[in-house]
Amino acid sequence: MTTKAAHINDDLIEALRGIVGDRLSLAEAVREQHGRDESYHDAFPPDVVVYPETTDEVSDIVKLCAARDVPVIPYGTGTSLEGHVAALKGGVCIDLMRLDRIISVNPEDMDVTVEAGVTRKKLNEDLRDTGLFFPIDPGADASIGGMTATRASGTNAVRYGTMRENVLAMTVVMADGRIIRTSRRARKSSAGYDLTRLFVGSEGTLGVITEITLRLYGIPEAVSSAVCSFPDLEAAIETVISTIHAGVPVARIELLDDVQMDAINKYSKMDFPVLPTLFFEFHGSKNGVVEQVETVEALATDVGASDFQWAVKQEDRNRLWQARHDSLYACMALKPGSKGMATDVCVPISRLAECILETRKDIEETGLLAPIVGHVGDGNFHVILLIDTEDKDDLEICKAFNERLVMRALAMDGTCTGEHGIGYGKMDFLVAEHGEAVSVMRAVKMALDPQNIMNPGKIVRV
Amino acid sequence: MQMPQPDADVIARRAEIIKAMQGIISGEGVIADTDELRAYDHDGLMAYKGLPLVVVLPETTEQVSDILKYCHDNNVKIVPRGAGTGLSGGALPLADAITLGLGKFKKILEIDFDNRTVITQPGVTNLALTQAVEHEGFYYAPDPSSQIACSIGGNVAENAGGVHCLKYGLTTNNVLGIEMVLMSGEVVRFGGKHLDSGGYDLLGVANGSEGLLGVITEVTVRILRKPETARALLVGFPSNESAGDCVAAIISAGIIPGGMEMMDKPAIHATEDFVHAGYPLDVQALLIVELDGPEAEVEHLIERVDGIANQTGATYLKISQSDAEREVFWSGRKNAFPAVGRISPDYLCMDGTIPRHRLADVLKRVEELSQKYNLRVANVFHAGDGNLHPLILFDANQPGELENAENFGADILRYCVEVGGVLTGEHGVGIEKRDLMGEMFTEDDMNHQQRLKCAFDPAGLLNPGKVYPTLHRCAELGRMYVHHGKLPFPDIPRF
Numbered sequence: 001m002t003t004k005a006a007h008i009n010d011d012l013i014e015a016l017r018g019i020v021g022d023r024l025s026l027a028e029a030v031r032e033q034h035g036r037d038e039s040y041h042d043a044f045p046p047d048v049v050v051y052p053e054t055t056d057e058v059s060d061i062v063k064l065c066a067a068r069d070v071p072v073i074p075y076g077t078g079t080s081l082e083g084h085v086a087a088l089k090g091g092v093c094i095d096l097m098r099l100d101r102i103i104s105v106n107p108e109d110m111d112v113t114v115e116a117g118v119t120r121k122k123l124n125e126d127l128r129d130t131g132l133f134f135p136i137d138p139g140a141d142a143s144i145g146g147m148t149a150t151r152a153s154g155t156n157a158v159r160y161g162t163m164r165e166n167v168l169a170m171t172v173v174m175a176d177g178r179i180i181r182t183s184r185r186a187r188k189s190s191a192g193y194d195l196t197r198l199f200v201g202s203e204g205t206l207g208v209i210t211e212i213t214l215r216l217y218g219i220p221e222a223v224s225s226a227v228c229s230f231p232d233l234e235a236a237i238e239t240v241i242s243t244i245h246a247g248v249p250v251a252r253i254e255l256l257d258d259v260q261m262d263a264i265n266k267y268s269k270m271d272f273p274v275l276p277t278l279f280f281e282f283h284g285s286k287n288g289v290v291e292q293v294e295t296v297e298a299l300a301t302d303v304g305a306s307d308f309q310w311a312v313k314q315e316d317r318n319r320l321w322q323a324r325h326d327s328l329y330a331c332m333a334l335k336p337g338s339k340g341m342a343t344d345v346c347v348p349i350s351r352l353a354e355c356i357l358e359t360r361k362d363i364e365e366t367g368l369l370a371p372i373v374g375h376v377g378d379g380n381f382h383v384i385l386l387i388d389t390e391d392k393d394d395l396e397i398c399k400a401f402n403e404r405l406v407m408r409a410l411a412m413d414g415t416c417t418g419e420h421g422i423g424y425g426k427m428d429f430l431v432a433e434h435g436e437a438v439s440v441m442r443a444v445k446m447a448l449d450p451q452n453i454m455n456p457g458k459i460v461r462v
Numbered sequence: 463m464q465m466p467q468p469d470a471d472v473i474a475r476r477a478e479i480i481k482a483m484q485g486i487i488s489g490e491g492v493i494a495d496t497d498e499l500r501a502y503d504h505d506g507l508m509a510y511k512g513l514p515l516v517v518v519l520p521e522t523t524e525q526v527s528d529i530l531k532y533c534h535d536n537n538v539k540i541v542p543r544g545a546g547t548g549l550s551g552g553a554l555p556l557a558d559a560i561t562l563g564l565g566k567f568k569k570i571l572e573i574d575f576d577n578r579t580v581i582t583q584p585g586v587t588n589l590a591l592t593q594a595v596e597h598e599g600f601y602y603a604p605d606p607s608s609q610i611a612c613s614i615g616g617n618v619a620e621n622a623g624g625v626h627c628l629k630y631g632l633t634t635n636n637v638l639g640i641e642m643v644l645m646s647g648e649v650v651r652f653g654g655k656h657l658d659s660g661g662y663d664l665l666g667v668a669n670g671s672e673g674l675l676g677v678i679t680e681v682t683v684r685i686l687r688k689p690e691t692a693r694a695l696l697v698g699f700p701s702n703e704s705a706g707d708c709v710a711a712i713i714s715a716g717i718i719p720g721g722m723e724m725m726d727k728p729a730i731h732a733t734e735d736f737v738h739a740g741y742p743l744d745v746q747a748l749l750i751v752e753l754d755g756p757e758a759e760v761e762h763l764i765e766r767v768d769g770i771a772n773q774t775g776a777t778y779l780k781i782s783q784s785d786a787e788r789e790v791f792w793s794g795r796k797n798a799f800p801a802v803g804r805i806s807p808d809y810l811c812m813d814g815t816i817p818r819h820r821l822a823d824v825l826k827r828v829e830e831l832s833q834k835y836n837l838r839v840a841n842v843f844h845a846g847d848g849n850l851h852p853l854i855l856f857d858a859n860q861p862g863e864l865e866n867a868e869n870f871g872a873d874i875l876r877y878c879v880e881v882g883g884v885l886t887g888e889h890g891v892g893i894e895k896r897d898l899m900g901e902m903f904t905e906d907d908m909n910h911q912q913r914l915k916c917a918f919d920p921a922g923l924l925n926p927g928k929v930y931p932t933l934h935r936c937a938e939l940g941r942m943y944v945h946h947g948k949l950p951f952p953d954i955p956r957f
């Protein structure tokens with residue numbers, strides 16, 4: 001079945017105004033902005049953007065849309081990477097950024113309940129006095145609602161997990177406008193089907209997430225970072241594997257290849273050796289961190305690493321990680337006017353070296369300028385393809401490259417997406433990866449959203 | 463406990479169904495003899511018993527698929543069963559349903575130390591998994607007390623926990639992938655060896671689904687390297703409150719122990735009489751705090767926990783000096799259930815989970831209720847994650863006592879929900895907590911959970927009468943969505 005075109009008319013707009021008053025926009029620029037994320041994918045503007053302030057308003061909006069078969073597209077900060085917010089069939093975009101209250105902080109229980117529009121930086125600023133923090137860090141200052149909907153992850157997933165491990169419960173407006181709560185604040189539950197995990201990563205296709213209860217962590221007593229360059233990619237990856245196997249609880253472990261290091265040097269005015277490099281971060285007690293660093297240094301030196309540099313001072317650490325977080329912009333600066341297309345495969349760690357080396361060979365054979373960075377502790381890495389969006393051939397070459405990369409990862413028991421999600425960019429890969437399971441996903445989608453109004457055209461085709 | 467009315471039509475077809483099962487499984491894999499069926503008449507929730515229509519013990523995924531397909535086509539219900547150690551009655555047989563036991567799925571299929579994964583059949587016991595990898599210094603983290611007997615498939619179905627969940631997560635956090643047979647007979651795989659994957663997290667949905675969505679025929683788990691060092695502190699307190707304060711203070715100091723368990727006075731006395739672990743008898747509450755990791759880290763944390771315990775009023779403190787001593791500390795806690803079994807003819811084990819800081823408050827309430835119902839209670843619990851196991855002591859031979867104990871338990875769980883907790887932390891809902899689901903979820907919450915069931919098993923043939931207080935018809939649910947006289951998905955077959 002294909003989704004119907006949106007039945008947008010003056011009548012609907014009037015009814016929406018009845019709910020949100022003048023917190024509604026039909027302006028072309030606003031709609032254009034809400035139909036586009038940070039990816040190379042084409043923008044599809046919604047017909048109208050509304051800015052509710054409460055869960056009840058969201059519920060009323062969805063009820064209105066359900067009664068008229070109009071698509072609903074939830075929107076956070078627009079920092080997704082696979083066209084998640086594109087209004088493929090038009091419809092009503094619900095911008096959730098005005099649901100920005102921190103509802104309750106429970107330091108003793110180490111949890112917090114926030115509305116969907118709170119961003120992760122704002123949350124951590126608010127938590128500062130409690131000695132607690134929320135660790136998931138996808139780079140962008142995304143909203144907690146968006147991070148939940150896309151099952152965001154990031155550089156420290158190897159220690160703290162992804163959104164999947166860190167959402168305890170949520171409030172969701174379902175496709176018929178009804179409001180449900182998936183669980184409670186308890187740390188563990190085996191009561192009923194785990195709708196919490198179903199909604200984490202559902203990309204707005206099953207309902208609108210309006211409130212989220214998150215786990216928090218104590219700010220570690222000591223934090224330290226290290227940088228280390230390696231003679232080749234194999235040696236760097238071997239160090240990653242031996243670190244994980246030694247049971248060192250690293251908080252971050254990031255691989256950057258020589259092309260990426262070159263880009264970073266140029267963009268962030270650093271002078272790292274232009275060699276495959278690992279960035280590490282360690283959390284723990286003072287003694288514990290020293291022990292972790294020494295273990296990793298020994299493992300790295302074993303395989304021929306040079307100049308293991310250890311940064312304890314906050315400003316040194318910040319400079320280091322800022323350089324890592326700016327890597328996408330650094331890449332784009334290598335080819336001015338280009339857009340970055342970030343691939344996102346993830347493989348079992350024993351296949352990581354093989355997968356990266358074959359990919360590197362493919363990059364060379366295809367003649368691309370494409371740095372590699374990765375959260376390699378999880379087997380997840382990104383190739384940043386620099387696309388001249390004006391040049392159709394360029395886009396086709398990169399898409400073909402990505403397809404080869406995904407197939408390579410799948411053949412190695414991997415997945416097409418470690419953290420960016422499916423959106424509308426990767427739907428075909430999902431079928432290649434999951435086979436029959438996709439039909440179950442489709443059945444789930446139809447059971448919870450029988451009219452197919454929730455962010456239609458994403459994850460699965462119905 | 464009211465169960466769905468058995469379907470007389472299915473019972474009348476028993477001989478025919480048995481024959482069909484024998485066509486799928488040859489030899490001893492089909493059990494129809496009444497005496498032999500008795501071995502399957504209950505699970506770990508021993509208050510309830512019943513004979514199944516027939517028991518089948520398939521050995522391959524294909525056989526499971528054929529059985530489910532037959533049942534699907536012939537409208538026969540299925541109750542999946544692992545090792546039968548579940549505490550909430552999830553495997554309670556139904557007179558008109560086939561009990562499908564996974565006991566013959568006991569092979570470990572692949573051990574992959576490089577990726578720290580094991581692929582196993584579901585009938586392998588939890589402990590056997592650890593035993594298979596410990597020679598290389600690895601283990602499987604979730605460790606329910608029944609680990610010697612409970613199966614990994616059952617662990618997934620119930621989302622089982624254990625004392626190490628505080629630091630290492632529940633089953634759902636340690637399972638990477640499964641193979642599942644759907645009611646239609648279709649075989650699907652959710653997840654895999656890699657860490658994350660795209661699309662809906664159906665693996666997450668399958669965890670803790672209590673046999674209502676499909677039959678698990680293969681499980682991929684993550685194994686962990688054994689920590690370099692593990693040491694435990696045994697800490698006694700003059701009151702439950704001060705012990706609760708100590709737990710909260712340890713956690714808010716940013717320390718996540720490998721395990722943090724609490725016992726109250728009745729539990730301490732019962733276990734000490736039974737296993738002689740050397741527990742102090744003059745304290746009101748006892749904590750076991752285990753710290754694991756690199757040696758330097760553990761040393762440092764022991765010191766900090768020691769300091770926190772003193773600040774919160776500990777009157778007894780002992781630190782393990784050897785692995786053997788650490789195991790003695792644990793021996794009492796791990797035998798708490800059988801120990802309580804010695805002092806009372808029967809007991810009910812509750813499983814409520816609460817936000818940690820309400821601990822003292824909830825314990826006080828339990829004590830009040832104990833007086834109200836005039837039944838003794840012993841408390842053991844996973845204090846670190848707020849998971850309580852009040853054991854309500856009673857004598858089933860006294861008329862009305864089981865009911866009285868059940869009402870007591872229900873009141874405890876209601877209070878857990880009232881303070882922001884849940885009905886069950888790790889034992890599952892089954893039949894035991896089924897009728898209390900309405901305390902925790904609104905009707906809308908449950909209706910939407912039920913819709914998920916419709917996506918997997920629209921005819922409601924898998925484990926009916928469990929988890930949800932009302933049976934639910936998928937077709938009725940769909941009817942609300944017929945707009946403008948059009949069926950929403952005309953090309954999809956209706957159920």
